[in-house]
Amino acid sequence: MIPAPLTAPALAGIPHGFLGRTGGVSTGAYASLNTGIGSHDDPALVAENRRRAVEAVVPGARLVGLYQVHGADCVTVLEPFADGIRPQADALVTDRPGLALGILTADCAPVLFADPAAGVIGAAHAGWKGALAGVTDTTLLAMEALGARRDRIVAAIGPCIAQGSYEVDAAFRARFIADQAEADRFFADGAAGHAHFDLPGYVAHRLARGGVRTVAITGADTYADEARFFSYRRATHRGEGDAGRQISIIGLG
Template sequence: MTLEILTSDGLSPIRHGFFTRRGGASSGVFAGLNCGTGSSDQREAVAINRQRAAQALDVPETHLVGVHQVHSPDVVIVDHPLPDKPKADAVVTSTPGLALSILTADCQPVLFADPKAGVIGAAHAGWRGALSGVLEATLDAMEGLGAQRSQIMAVIGPAISQRAYEVGPEMFDEFMQDDPENARFFANGQGDRMQFDLPAFGLHRLRRAGVEQAEWTRHCTYSDADRFYSYRRSTHAKEADYGRLISAIRL
């Protein structure tokens, strides 16, 4: 099976892709293109998958740059391949030939580009990272490399949708403490449960930060098991582990 790579016209002509799970070498619960080196999948299969993703972006696998994601607002600026993954949740560069990558399985993968300035970025934005400012920090880092916020395009890739994202009152309270207007991203669920709209919150943070061009691809990771990995779906199915989707962008 060939790779399936979702793209956005808004990021054109910058090469990029939100890879689905199709076309990979992994099997079992990881079946497909699992690129998560932190998963319990066979290392050889993950290596093959990462090589295929790198090849699709026309870079060596060593130039597929990623970080050790920890749900933080921290950003790394890179100008060469990284031998080790620093703890952070976003990465930016103005160096041609590097592909910036993010791994997700329900959280938002967000790709950024200012083609005129030649600056790109990639961020992992779950609810905690988005609330703590990882998207704004990515924009700040891009500006530090010469990007102009008014020229930056940001695209949110496949992520869990509101109808599939049930959360508890403690998370709602945390968002209310940040800003009472955040209530609009929650809908009533059963009992004290609520349904959180993660992509809408991500778009709100991007637009409030001055990004005029921002969109979500409108793919729900939880609802489409054939195309996407989902941490929450795997948890509900009581599976031992789950695959990680890769999203990447390069100059």
């Protein structure tokens, strides 16, 4: 059985959840709720995990997901994708009940959005590349095109790698400062030539800069909490080669 997903009070009344790695049927390095289609896990097990995840959050809804590419493109979903179709993008929005928007992560930040008054929702995959490129901004624009208003949109940032676990080099830091000098406040000095990056803090900053008044951060660290979450960086550091993916879901019932 899947444990109760993490939820955000800011999204109260909107079916949503940030799921972890437990409650599924996968085994070994993918134990147990691996929802990553692109992993080397058994596709039948991944399909069952994805079914369980949807039923835990938006029972009876049709899951729609993406081929995530660490970019800033957003897809407006008006009906379920055809079987086997996953557009290359990193965010999706809808105003249609019966759809469950799903984002896969394993250290990157999942972001769930809603304007309850307009009946418009969104979900975004914000790794550092997508966050810097403006994936949250394109999500807000797509929601506005469906009738949402920025002053009503609320957003929640789910489990992702935390600053203490996210060591980066000087070139990485320079990219963000070149885009916006004040972004330097999201870096803490580390060993010589290195720093620690606050990904959820930066994503929250981009959302606030984009006009979102209510932004929640779950605070869970995917790298440090091995019992609850998959982590691509942790698997890489251990030379494991591949990692499972957890899923974050939002729907309109």
